[in-house]
Amino acid sequence: MAHQHVHSHNHTLTSLNSIFIVCIIINLLFVIIEAGAGFLFNSLGLLSDAGHNLSDVFSLLLSLFAFRMSKHHSTDHFTYGYKKSTVLVSLLNAIILLIAVGAIIIESFYKLKQPEHVSGAAVSWTAGIGILVNGVTAWLLMKNQKHDLNVRGAFLHMAMDTLVSIGVVISGIIIILTGFVLIDTIISLVIAILILISTWKLLKESLFLSLDAVPESIHIHELEQHIAQVPGVESFHHFHVWAMSTTENAATIHIVLKDLLQMEEVKHAVKAELREHGIQHSTIECEAPGSRCDDSCCCK
Known part of the structure; x- marks a missing residue:
């Protein structure tokens, strides 16, 4: 049974590594194309989206690195191994996205004061490719995003990027039909707001986990009732x-x-209850009847 669990776990990690590598390659190629088009046709919308996609590539690289680190065995100094690196990478990814949002907002306000001509056709065609790239990436990550914070963050960003690319296509069409070039800057501000919204939950959960808070997937009060x-x-x-x-x-x-x-029976039952609620590793200390806790803040 133990062998089957390890095999399944390693298979999942290997599969995720392959998925991340494919996502990194296709997104990096698109960043190069989108940034080139943004500079060539003077589109802030394309440049800001390319910058965000570049941060996504970096985030995917970090996530891949964290997954590979988590597979390393424990050492005398790191007795848990390097599993916590996945949490730290999630926090770093959220911080990177916030920095990208700040850069987009600053550049958007600059462009609002000094609007420049933008090619609506170039914007639409380039962002149309973005819909395909981001959509495929989100689809590749969708299967595993429910079980891992890193994968969920990457999936949400790619799903949001797909919506953002749709918005950029719309701005290009508006420019073609009306000549209203400011829509490109307005869309870049909308992009920044969408990124901020999608990043906030990732930032909060990653920060809490890095401080050893109870994971959001575990309902602690319900678990306490079951243990009692x-x-x-x-x-x-x-x-x-x-x-x-x-x-x-x-x-x-x-x-x-x-x-x-009843010690062994109780320990077995409590461990089973913890596993049922998503806790794979547990240490249980049993005490004699009538024992009292010497720390009131930890007593139940």
Whole structure:
């Protein structure tokens, strides 16, 4: 059973590595095309979207690096291995996106004061390619995004980029039909707002996980009720839950038993309850009936 679990886990990581490599290549090629078109046709919308896509490429590279690091075995100094690198990379990706948003907003206000001619046809055709590239990338990441914060962040960014590219196509069509070149700058501001909205949750969750907060996927109060109802549990304290990585969670808990003879049964039941709620690694300490916690803030 253990062998099957490890095989499945390694297969998932290998699959994700391949997916990330494909996504990186196609997005990097598109960044080069989009940036070239932006400079050639003087489109802030294309340049800002290219800058954002470049940050996505960097984010994908970081995520790939974090996944590979998480596969390394533990050492005497890093007893958990390098699993936490996936959380730190998620936080770094969110920060990079916020910096990109700031750069887009500053440049947009500059362009509002000094609008320049933009080729609507070039903008539309280039962004049309972006819809295809970002859409394919989001589709490749969609399957695994529910189970990993890094993959979810990448998926949300690519899905949002697809919508952004649709917006840029619309701005190009408006320029062709009306000659209203300011729409390109307005669209770039809309891009910045959309990026900010999509990044906020990633930033908040990554920051919380880096501070060892309870992962959002775990409903702690519901879990506490289930543990309290396990037969043989008198009470519990020093219950801590944190993320070892973006895919693995850990917990420690002190269980006060009703009967010491039930120790093994209670430990097995509590571990099963923790696994059911998404906690793969747990350390359980059992205490004699009537034991009291010496730290009131950790008692339940």
